[in-house]
Amino acid sequence: MDEIRIIQVGLGSIGKEIAKLAMEKGFKIIGAVDINPELVGKDLGEVLGKEETGVKISDSLKETLSKEADIVVNSSISWLEKLEPQITESVKAGKNFISTCEELVYPFPRYPEIAERIDRLAKENNVSVLGTGVNPGFVMDRLVLALAQNCKKINEIRVLRSGDASKRRLPFQKKVGIGMNLEEFKERLKRTGFGHVGLFESLRMVSDALDMKLDEIKEDIEPVCDGERVLGIKQTASGVIENKPVISLEFQMYAGAENKDVINIAGDPPINLEIKNGIQGDTATAAIIVNSIPNVAKARSGLLTVKDFV
Amino acid sequence: MDEIRIIQVGLGSIGKEIAKLAMEKGFKIIGAVDINPELVGKDLGEVLGKEETGVKISDSLKETLSKEADIVVNSSISWLEKLEPQITESVKAGKNFISTCEELVYPFPRYPEIAERIDRLAKENNVSVLGTGVNPGFVMDRLVLALAQNCKKINEIRVLRSGDASKRRLPFQKKVGIGMNLEEFKERLKRTGFGHVGLFESLRMVSDALDMKLDEIKEDIEPVCDGERVLGIKQTASGVIENKPVISLEFQMYAGAENKDVINIAGDPPINLEIKNGIQGDTATAAIIVNSIPNVAKARSGLLTVKDFV
Structure with a gap:
């Protein structure tokens, strides 16, 4: 071209x-x-x-x-x-x-x-x-699907993307509520929400591609605090079949969190992967x-x- | 369909x-x-x-x-x-x-x-x-290329696939020389070769896809021994530009080797991944x-x- x-x-x-x-x-x-x-x-x-x-x-x-x-x-x-x-x-x-x-x-x-x-x-x-x-688009979906190609059978998929939000740029820190007190956080959570956009999208891309018929999807978001002071968030989405989570995506982004990406596929063969320091998101x-x-x-x-x- | x-x-x-x-x-x-x-x-x-x-x-x-x-x-x-x-x-x-x-x-x-x-x-x-x-076809090539999508710049790629050959099936153990003495190993290496077929293929798939113009490819294979007794092999392929290795693939398969797959991309961002226990090859x-x-x-x-x- x-x-x-x-x-x-x-x-x-x-x-x-x-x-x-x-x-x-x-x-x-x-x-x-x-x-x-x-x-x-x-x-x-x-x-x-x-x-x-x-x-x-x-x-x-x-x-x-x-x-x-x-x-x-x-x-x-x-x-x-x-x-x-x-x-x-x-x-x-x-x-x-x-x-x-x-x-x-x-x-x-x-x-x-x-x-x-x-x-x-x-x-x-x-x-x-x-x-x-990188997320959505890679760590929690495309990489999971690439790894899943190696499996004869998959029982459960767990993905964790964890990052130290204090090292990220300011708009990102605001997106996870750093520096608020707990009351402000709760108020704002009701109004406009916080956190990562895309957990749902990653979850459905994976479940659709692997032909897992989910009964329901549970989403949750909660603050990580030091006393009254908000350090950031933990956010989860999980796809449930017969009351068991078959895909769980967890996004942790708070001051002091370890930087890492982890994918665990319980299956045959099992695949347990860790990306040390995670993949830097913006770059x-x-x-x-x-x-x-x-x-x-x-x-x-x-x-x-x-x-x-x- | x-x-x-x-x-x-x-x-x-x-x-x-x-x-x-x-x-x-x-x-x-x-x-x-x-x-x-x-x-x-x-x-x-x-x-x-x-x-x-x-x-x-x-x-x-x-x-x-x-x-x-x-x-x-x-x-x-x-x-x-x-x-x-x-x-x-x-x-x-x-x-x-x-x-x-x-x-x-x-x-x-x-x-x-x-x-x-x-x-x-x-x-x-x-x-x-x-x-x-899985190899060639995934760990040392397709997965490397998927990860490389995250990088603005790549200086060097290193991949290690390491496995405890004593846990594998017998034909596989023979393929890496387990149980021979060193003399037999050397004789047979001259005659028919040992080891993994595909390092060269993975190396070229990666270098071609990332448009790295290699000056040369070095391949090496050597026995891992306990005294005179062969425990398996270490095999490497590396792609060299201006006397520096830019892609190094190492395949270790001997009795007692740790089971793991490791990919290190030195670049921006750097990506350092480990698959614990590796991906079981046959399955x-x-x-x-x-x-x-x-x-x-x-x-x-x-x-x-x-x-x-x-």
């Missing part, structure tokens, strides 16, 4: 990492979009701490989509309902689409109608759409997005999932 | 595990081939320690291929030159083909002409051909073969590699 031309949408911390890496890997960024007034009108190179690129950051996706590009790389939002208009516009403009949007990684069970609309529109326009990242998400660009650009059309790729 | 019909070729220990698992998973074995006179003419069920199946084991591949089947599952041999006639016959009979043959997992660098012939023939006959297994190879059957049966035609699948 010739040089791949990218439109980067979203220039938060992940978006900037993606844009920098994409340029380093030889992709050509021909447009950049962000709604942050501090960025609009600036040269992309300046925002990335690099040389001038000649690409001015625009706040108009529509205008930017009129340029010739192969793929829109979107790191603007975690929620699919809010992302759908951006997908629709990009796909109608004939652009492939890849995003860090957690809910796009496996949208079929939670948003069957949106998934159906995106898939149909992508096929009509002969482009592909993919959501990916890995940028890498997975950029490494997936060529695959998405040449994939079959429609709404894809990471199950479609190695 | 409707029920998948299989012809099982090779009923050694792995072949029997494959056949049993395939039946348990609901595939239909409609033919079975082995050249062992102790098996020929017997009912497949009897040989598998199961109920009668009505499938008589034949020593004629040609005759068995005249039956209607979707895929030939072959666990007869590690070497591609010896396997090629079986592939040719199966593909010409319009059958998809999957095999534990280590050299088939990534045949392009060592056997470019055979690979080209198989690919062309498979495309002409609209079927697919795949070699896979996992049978599982990977059977779990791959539906994918191979519906894949694009041609000579495929595990890079084409999750």
Whole structure:
């Protein structure tokens, strides 16, 4: 394939990492979009701490989509309902689409109608759409499914992703409630929720792929505290068959938590894996997005999932 | 897809595990081939320690291929030159083909002409051909490539597969020289070689996929001894760029070795993974073969590699 031309949408911390890496890997960024007034009108190179690129950051996706590009790389939002208009516009403009949007990684069970609309529109326009990242998109789903290929029989799957939130960037720390007191945490949990978006998506990707018919899915989130002070969260999702958990995903992210990813498959053969220090989330998400660009650009059309790729 | 019909070729220990698992998973074995006179003419069920199946084991591949089947599952041999006639016959009979043959997992660098012939023939006959297994096929290649997706930059990859050979079946123990004295080992090493087939294949699959242009590949094999008594082997392959190893694969299989699989990627982010007790080879190879059957049966035609699948 010739040089791949990218439109980067979203220039938060992940978006900037993606844009920098994409340029380093030889992709050509021909447009950049962000709604942050501090960025609009600036040269992309300046925002990335690099040389001038000649690409001015625009706040108009529509205008930017009129340029010739192969793929829109979107790191603007975690929620699919809010992302759908951006997908629709990009796909109608004939652009492939890849995003860090957690809910796009496996949208079929939670948003069957949106998934159906995106898939149909992508096929009509002969482009592909993919959501990916390290989690969801790798540690708790794609890696689990790769390992599961080794098993004749699987009785139970347990995945733990644990990280020391005090070492992460500030918006991430806020997302897990660090620094609040317990009352504030409980108040806010009722109102808007906390934590990781994607446990449900990972769980369903795994159970669907392994043909496990879950009776129910239990989700829980609770604060980890030092007295009244919130250090972060423990969040779980588990898929239950006949009152037994067959898939349990646990996401621990609090100040002082050990950094590690653990996958245990009780089966024949059993598989017990640990990634020491875990896989650093922000860097890995940028890498997975950029490494997936060529695959998405040449994939079959429609709404894809990471199950479609190695 | 409707029920998948299989012809099982090779009923050694792995072949029997494959056949049993395939039946348990609901595939239909409609033919079975082995050249062992102790098996020929017997009912497949009897040989598998199961109920009668009505499938008589034949020593004629040609005759068995005249039956209607979707895929030939072959666990007869590690070497591609010896396997090629079986592939040719199966593909010409319009059958998809999957095999534990280590050299088939990534045949392009060592056997470019055979690979080209198989690919062309498979495309002409609209079927697919795949070699896979736990190693090569998973631990040292496919899993490494999946992990590598998380990295912006990779400086060096090191993989260790270590196993206590005293716990494995007898033919496997012989393959690593257990019980010989050092003189016998050296003699036989000169004559026919020992050890694991597939390090070279895994190394090239990884380096090609990651676009690492290796200057040379170094391969080594040495006995692990207790005095004059051989306990097994250490075998290595490493890919070198500018005198530095960038990919090192080490296969340790001797009596008393720790059971573990380790992957270290020095990069950004670094990834350090350990599978405790390793992935049990024979069981996992049978599982990977059977779990791959539906994918191979519906894949694009041609000579495929595990890079084409999750």
